[in-house]
Amino acid sequence: MKTQKILYVLNIITWIIFIGSCIKAGALTFAFIVTIVNPEGAKNLYEGLNLLELYHYNISSYHLMMSFIIFIACYKAYLCFLVIRIFGQLNLAAPFSESVMKLITRISYSSLAIGILLLIADSYGEGFIKKGVQLTNIYEFTGFGAEYLFFGGIIFIIAQVFKRGIEIQSENELTI
Numbered sequence: 001m002k003t004q005k006i007l008y009v010l011n012i013i014t015w016i017i018f019i020g021s022c023i024k025a026g027a028l029t030f031a032f033i034v035t036i037v038n039p040e041g042a043k044n045l046y047e048g049l050n051l052l053e054l055y056h057y058n059i060s061s062y063h064l065m066m067s068f069i070i071f072i073a074c075y076k077a078y079l080c081f082l083v084i085r086i087f088g089q090l091n092l093a094a095p096f097s098e099s100v101m102k103l104i105t106r107i108s109y110s111s112l113a114i115g116i117l118l119l120i121a122d123s124y125g126e127g128f129i130k131k132g133v134q135l136t137n138i139y140e141f142t143g144f145g146a147e148y149l150f151f152g153g154i155i156f157i158i159a160q161v162f163k164r165g166i167e168i169q170s171e172n173e174l175t176i
Contacts, residue, residue: 021077050136068121096165104159111152118145
């Protein structure tokens with residue numbers, strides 16, 4: 001009973017994070033579209049993100065950086081969506097199921113992909129900072145990526161343990 005309550009609360013928290021991630025991705029996308037019409041909008045895109053100098057330095061680089069930021073924000077929302085799907089398919093009576101294992105594997109691959117994209121975006125932004133282009137608040141949106149790589153690796157290991165649990169469960173017809 002206590003486990004079900006904890007999972008229920010975690011499900012609600014995940015929904016809140018998912019909705020917030022979707023709002024962030026949508027706001028960044030909308031702000032990016034606005035800058036196509038009004039370049040001064042790049043001054044305060046979202047939560048203090050200021051890429052106006054990058055816009056004036058090279059518009060193609062600005063578009064690529066914003067594409068990175070928007071794609072990463074959307075990918076993070078997708079990661080939350082996968083966790084929500086796990087809550088929907090989780091059965092505590094028989095927790096080791098093929099569908100949950102596939103979702104856990106997708107989460108690990110998605111986390112690894114986010115980590116790699118964050119590292120690429122970080123190094124791309126770092127190149128402009130070295131050239132003297134001011135990118136205010138960029139690290140709040142690109143981060144460093146190492147935590148997602150670590151998280152993805154751990155989740156991948158958990159997915160492999162889960163896969164083995166499914167094999168044992170099907171061999172013994174028992175719930176572990």
